Amino acid sequence: MASERYNPRESEPRWQAFWDKNRCFEATAEADKPKYYVLEMFPYPSGRIHMGHVRNYTMGDVIARFRRASGYNVLHPMGWDAFGMPAENAAIERGVHPASWTYDNIATMRGQLKSMGLSLDWSREVATCDPSYYRHEQAMFIDFMNAGLVERKVSQVNWDPVDHTVLANEQVIDGRGWRSGAVVEKRELAQWFLKITAFSDDLLKALDGLDRWPEKVRLMQKNWIGRSEGMRFTFELEDAHGKKLDDGLTVFTTRHDTIFGASFCAISADHPLARHLAEHDEDLQAFRREVAALGTSEETIEKAEKKGYPLGLYARHPFHKDVKLPVYAANFVLMGYGEGAIFGCPAHDQRDLDFARKYHLPVIPVVAPRGADPKTFTIGNEAYVEKDGEDTVLINSGFLDGLSVPEAKEKVAHRFEVEGIGTRKVNHRLRDWGVSRQRYWGCPIPVVHCEACGVVPVKKEDLPVKLPEDVKFDKPGNPLDHHPSWKHTSCPACGKPARRETDTFDTFIDSSWYFARFCSPQAAEPVTAEAARYWMPVDQYIGGVEHAILHLLYSRFFMRAMHKTGHIHLDEPFASLFTQGMVVHETFRTEAGDWVLPAEAVQKDGQWFHARTHEPLLVGGIEKMSKSKKNVVDPETIIAAYGADTARWFMLSDTPPERDIEWTEAGVEGAWRFTQKLWRLVTDVADLPRSAAVAAADGLELRRTAHRAIAAITDDLTNLRFNRAIAQLYALSNAVGAALASKEKSAALCAALREATEFLVLGFAPMMPHLAEEAWALLGHGTAVVNTPWPTPLAELVARDDVTIAVQVNGKRRDEITVAKGLKQAELEPLVLALEGVKRSLEGKAIAKIIVVPDRIVNIVCKG
RNA sequence: GCGGGCGUGGCGGAACGGUAGACGCAACGGACUUAAAAUCCGUUUUCCGAAAGGAAGUGAGGGUUCGAGUCCCUCCGCCUGCACCA
Numbered sequence: 001m002a003s004e005r006y007n008p009r010e011s012e013p014r015w016q017a018f019w020d021k022n023r024c025f026e027a028t029a030e031a032d033k034p035k036y037y038v039l040e041m042f043p044y045p046s047g048r049i050h051m052g053h054v055r056n057y058t059m060g061d062v063i064a065r066f067r068r069a070s071g072y073n074v075l076h077p078m079g080w081d082a083f084g085m086p087a088e089n090a091a092i093e094r095g096v097h098p099a100s101w102t103y104d105n106i107a108t109m110r111g112q113l114k115s116m117g118l119s120l121d122w123s124r125e126v127a128t129c130d131p132s133y134y135r136h137e138q139a140m141f142i143d144f145m146n147a148g149l150v151e152r153k154v155s156q157v158n159w160d161p162v163d164h165t166v167l168a169n170e171q172v173i174d175g176r177g178w179r180s181g182a183v184v185e186k187r188e189l190a191q192w193f194l195k196i197t198a199f200s201d202d203l204l205k206a207l208d209g210l211d212r213w214p215e216k217v218r219l220m221q222k223n224w225i226g227r228s229e230g231m232r233f234t235f236e237l238e239d240a241h242g243k244k245l246d247d248g249l250t251v252f253t254t255r256h257d258t259i260f261g262a263s264f265c266a267i268s269a270d271h272p273l274a275r276h277l278a279e280h281d282e283d284l285q286a287f288r289r290e291v292a293a294l295g296t297s298e299e300t301i302e303k304a305e306k307k308g309y310p311l312g313l314y315a316r317h318p319f320h321k322d323v324k325l326p327v328y329a330a331n332f333v334l335m336g337y338g339e340g341a342i343f344g345c346p347a348h349d350q351r352d353l354d355f356a357r358k359y360h361l362p363v364i365p366v367v368a369p370r371g372a373d374p375k376t377f378t379i380g381n382e383a384y385v386e387k388d389g390e391d392t393v394l395i396n397s398g399f400l401d402g403l404s405v406p407e408a409k410e411k412v413a414h415r416f417e418v419e420g421i422g423t424r425k426v427n428h429r430l431r432d433w434g435v436s437r438q439r440y441w442g443c444p445i446p447v448v449h450c451e452a453c454g455v456v457p458v459k460k461e462d463l464p465v466k467l468p469e470d471v472k473f474d475k476p477g478n479p480l481d482h483h484p485s486w487k488h489t490s491c492p493a494c495g496k497p498a499r500r501e502t503d504t505f506d507t508f509i510d511s512s513w514y515f516a517r518f519c520s521p522q523a524a525e526p527v528t529a530e531a532a533r534y535w536m537p538v539d540q541y542i543g544g545v546e547h548a549i550l551h552l553l554y555s556r557f558f559m560r561a562m563h564k565t566g567h568i569h570l571d572e573p574f575a576s577l578f579t580q581g582m583v584v585h586e587t588f589r590t591e592a593g594d595w596v597l598p599a600e601a602v603q604k605d606g607q608w609f610h611a612r613t614h615e616p617l618l619v620g621g622i623e624k625m626s627k628s629k630k631n632v633v634d635p636e637t638i639i640a641a642y643g644a645d646t647a648r649w650f651m652l653s654d655t656p657p658e659r660d661i662e663w664t665e666a667g668v669e670g671a672w673r674f675t676q677k678l679w680r681l682v683t684d685v686a687d688l689p690r691s692a693a694v695a696a697a698d699g700l701e702l703r704r705t706a707h708r709a710i711a712a713i714t715d716d717l718t719n720l721r722f723n724r725a726i727a728q729l730y731a732l733s734n735a736v737g738a739a740l741a742s743k744e745k746s747a748a749l750c751a752a753l754r755e756a757t758e759f760l761v762l763g764f765a766p767m768m769p770h771l772a773e774e775a776w777a778l779l780g781h782g783t784a785v786v787n788t789p790w791p792t793p794l795a796e797l798v799a800r801d802d803v804t805i806a807v808q809v810n811g812k813r814r815d816e817i818t819v820a821k822g823l824k825q826a827e828l829e830p831l832v833l834a835l836e837g838v839k840r841s842l843e844g845k846a847i848a849k850i851i852v853v854p855d856r857i858v859n860i861v862c863k864g
Numbered sequence: 865g866c867g868g869g870c871g872u873g874g875c876g877g878a879a880c881g882g883u884a885g886a887c888g889c890a891a892c893g894g895a896c897u898u899a900a901a902a903u904c905c906g907u908u909u910u911c912c913g914a915a916a917g918g919a920a921g922u923g924a925g926g927g928u929u930c931g932a933g934u935c936c937c938u939c940c941g942c943c944u945g946c947a948c949c950a
Binding site: 224230306334345351352548677724734806808810856 | 876931
C-alpha cells in the first residue's frame with residue numbers, strides 16, 4: 001500500500017520528549033542487576049557540537065542502548081569540561097564574562113546533544129566550573145598535600161613577556177608566543193606539582209592488566225613513562241692543574257658496560273656546575289644563552305649540530321686512574337633527565353660519536369661482534385649500538401674482555417657498588433605534573449601564603465574557594481592577581497593577614513575524576529563509597545586517541561591518589577577503552593587559495609564551482625574537519641535536514657569505528673534512503689494479516705535468516721563492530737523485502753515476516769532509536785522499544801543442518817556441494833568425486849590424497 | 865633516528881589459515897512515469913569466451929602449508945606516536 005514518508009522532524013522531538021518524561025535513562029543502583037557504565041569523553045563547551053562529537057556520542061549511545069536492552073543496569077552520563085582558556089579569550093576579545101560565555105555554550109550544546117536522541121542520564125550532569133564540583137577537587141588537593149603527593153618547587157617555564165603569562169610548550173611557536181608573537185623567555189617560577197612519579201612503576205606495571213585497552217595506547221603510555229634501568233655513579237673531578245675538586249661529577253648511564261670506551265664527560269648547560277662556572281666565564285654565559293635560544297623549537301633542535309664548551313675540568317676514569325676525561329657543557333644533554341650529566345662513549349652512541357668527531361676526541365670500540373678482531377675493529381661514521389644477545393662481546397675493556405653486554409653490566413655494577421662510587425638506579429622519563437596556571441578561568445588552588453606560617457592549606461570547612469565574579473581582563477596577566485581584594489585573606493593557622501594563592505589548576509585535573517563524580521553527582525564528598533563500589537570502573541570508555549597519553553595517564557594517577565587518600569577503592573578507572581577515528585572531509589579552495597565550505601561548493605560535470613561566485617574550485621586533500629580549512633559540516637544542519645537517526649546511521653556505517661570516516665553527501669543520502677526503505681517495509685508488514693503459525697515451512701528460511709542476523713548483530717555490537725552489525729541489518733532488510741515481494745503469502749510466511757521485521761526494528765533500535773519507536777508502535781505494540789528486551793535468537797534456528805562445502809583440486813576451487821552437516825570423510829568422498837567440476841579437472845590425473853576439513857572444505861591433491 | 869599500524873574492485877570496506885570481494889556507495893542497463901525525483905529489477909575485479917567454462921588476482925619478491933589477504937623473511941609505499949632520554 002502507498003504509505004506516507006517517514007518524517008523525522010515530527011517524530012524525533014516527540015520520542016525525545018517521551019523518553020524524557022518517562023525518565024527512561026535515569027540510572028539507579030540496583031544490586032540484583034549487572035551494571036554497565038558506558039562513558040564518552042565529555043566535551044569542552046566550545047559553542048556548538050561538531051561531527052567528531054556526533055560520532056563519539058553515537059557510538060556510546062549504541063552501546064548504552066544495546067546493553068540496556070540486554071538486561072544491564074546502564075549508567076550513561078554527560079557533563080562539561082568547562083574550565084579553560086577559550087572562555088578567557090572570549091572575555092578579552094568580546095568582553096563577555098567567562099562564566100556566562102561558558103554557560104551559554106553549555107545550554108546550546110545540551111540542546112544539540114538532546115536533538116541527537118542520546119540515552120543520557122541528564123539528572124547527573126556536571127560542569128567542572130561549578131563550585132559544587134570543584135570544591136571536591138580542592139578538598140582532594142588538600143588530602144593529597146597531607147599524603148605527600150603535592151610539591152611546590154621552582155621550575156622553568158615559558159614566559160610570554162607581553163601577555164604576562166606562562167605558556168605551555170604547544171603554545172610556543174618558533175620561539176614566540178602563539179598569541180602575542182613575542183619572543184618567549186625562560187623563567188623560573190615556584191609552581192605546584194602533583195607527584196605522579198611516585199606511581200611511575202605502578203602506572204607502568206598495571207598497563208599489563210589493561211587487556212581491553214588498545215595495544216597502541218598502552219605502548220604510548222609505556223614510552224611516555226619511559227623506564228630505564230642503569231647506574232648512577234660519580235667521577236672524581238680535577239682542574240687543569242690537576243687539583244682535585246671537593247665535589248665529583250655524578251652521571252647516569254644505561255651503558256655502564258661501555259665505561260672503558262669513555263672519552264669525555266658532558267653536562268647540561270643548565271647543570272648547577274655550568275651555572276657556577278659561568279659566573280666568571282663570559283664565553284660560557286654566551287654558550288648557555290645559545291643553548292637556551294635553541295631550546296624552544298623542535299625542528300631546530302632536531303637539526304642542531306652537537307656543540308660543546310670545554311669547562312677546563314677533567315674527570316678521572318674510575319678504573320683507569322691515569323686516564324683523564326675532558327668535561328664539556330653540551331647542547332644535547334638535558335637537565336631534566338637523569339643527572340643532567342653523562343659520560344660519552346663515542347663508539348657506541350651516535351650523539352657521542354658526532355660530538356667526538358667534531359672535537360677530535362678518541363673513539364675506542366669496546367663492544368664488537370663476536371669473532372671480530374679487537375685490533376682491527378674500528379668505528380666509522382656510525383656508532384655500533386648492538387647490545388643484545390650472544391653475538392656481541394666486550395673488547396679493549398680490561399677485566400670485562402670477552403663478556404657479553406649483560407654480563408659486563410652486572411660486573412661493572414657490582415664493582416661500582418663495592419667501591420662505593422655508584423648505585424643501580426631506575427630512571428623514568430615521566431616528570432611530575434605541573435598543575436599551576438596563571439589564569440582566571442580555572443579551579444583556585446586552595447592554599448594561603450602566610451609570612452609567618454609559610455604555605456597553609458585552606459580549612460576544609462571554608463571550601464570552596466570560589467572564583468570572584470567581578471574580574472577585569474583589561475591588562476595582561478592573571479586577573480586573580482590584579483583583583484583588588486580577592487587575594488587578601490587571613491592565615492588559616494595564625495589568623496594574621498595573608499595572601500591567597502592566585503594560580504589555578506591545570507584543567508586536566510578537572511577531567512581526571514569526573515567519571516567518579518558521575519557515580520554520585522550530588523554527594524557531599526567527591527564520590528560515595530557505595531556508589532563507587534557499584535558503578536566503578538567505567539566498563540566502556542570511548543574517545544579520541546589524542547587523549548591517549550595525558551588525560552588517560554592523569555586519570556590513572558588520580559585514581560591512585562584518591563585510593564591512597566581513601567576517596568575510592570580502586571586504581572584503574574577504565575576497564576575497557578576504545579579510541580575512535582576522526583571525521584574527515586574533502587577540502588575546497590579557490591584559485592586564490594581561500595578555503596571554501598563544502599556547503600558552498602557545487603559539482604557540475606565532474607568539476608567543482610563556488611555556489612555564489614561560480615569560480616572554479618580546487619579539490620584538496622581529505623583531512624580532519626577543522627575550522628581553519630573550512631571543511632566542516634554542521635551537525636545541526638544535517639539533523640535538521642535528515643534527522644538524527646540518519647546522521648547516526650551514517651556515522652556507524654561502512655567504516656570501522658577505529659578508522660577515520662569520510663563524511664560525504666552521497667553517504668548521508670544513502671542513509672536517508674535506507675531509513676525511508678525501512679519505514680516502507682514496516683508499514684507493509686504492519687498491514688499483513690496476523691497469524692500465530694510461526695513454525696511452518698513456508699516461512700522457515702526467513703525465520704532462520706532473522707534469527708541468524710540477530711545472533712550476528714549481538715556478537716558485532718558486543719565487540720563494537722558497528723559497521724558489520726549494520727551490514728547484517730541491510731542483509732536482513734533485503735530478506736524481508738524479498739519475502740514481501742512474493743505474491744502468495746501463507747499465514748506462516750506472514751508470521752515469519754512479522755517476526756523478522758520485529759527483529760529488524762529491535763536490531764536497528766540502538767542506532768536509529770526514534771525510527772525504531774515509531775515502527776514499533778506501527779507494528780501494534782503498546783510498549784516502547786526502550787522497555788523491550790533485546791531479542792533472543794533460537795539456537796535451533798541459528799544452527800545449520802546442512803552446509804555448503806567448497807571442493808578444491810590442488811588448492812583451486814572447482815565445485816561446491818551442499819550436504820548434511822557433520823558428514824565424515826568416508827561419506828563425503830564418493831559424493832565429492834562424483835561432482836562434474838571435480839571429474840573435469842581430475843581427468844587423467846592420479847589422486848594422491850584427499851584432505852577433508854569437516855563442514856568446511858575438501859581438497860583433492862593429485863599428480864600428473 | 866626509534867617504536868606501532870596499515871596496503872584487498874571506481875570508492876568505503878567483508879573474509880576462525882579453508883569458496884577473496886559480504887554489505888553499502890557510485891556507475892551502467894531496464895521497468896514504472898507525459899517528464900523528473902522516488903521506487904523496483906538486473907549488471908559491475910581483470911583477461912579469454914556467444915555461453916558453458918577457463919586463466920590471473922589482496923603493494924613487490926621469496927618461504928612454510930594439502931591450502932596464505934591472513935603465518936615467517938626481505939623490500940617498497942602510506943599513516944601515526946615519541947624524539948638529543950644517556
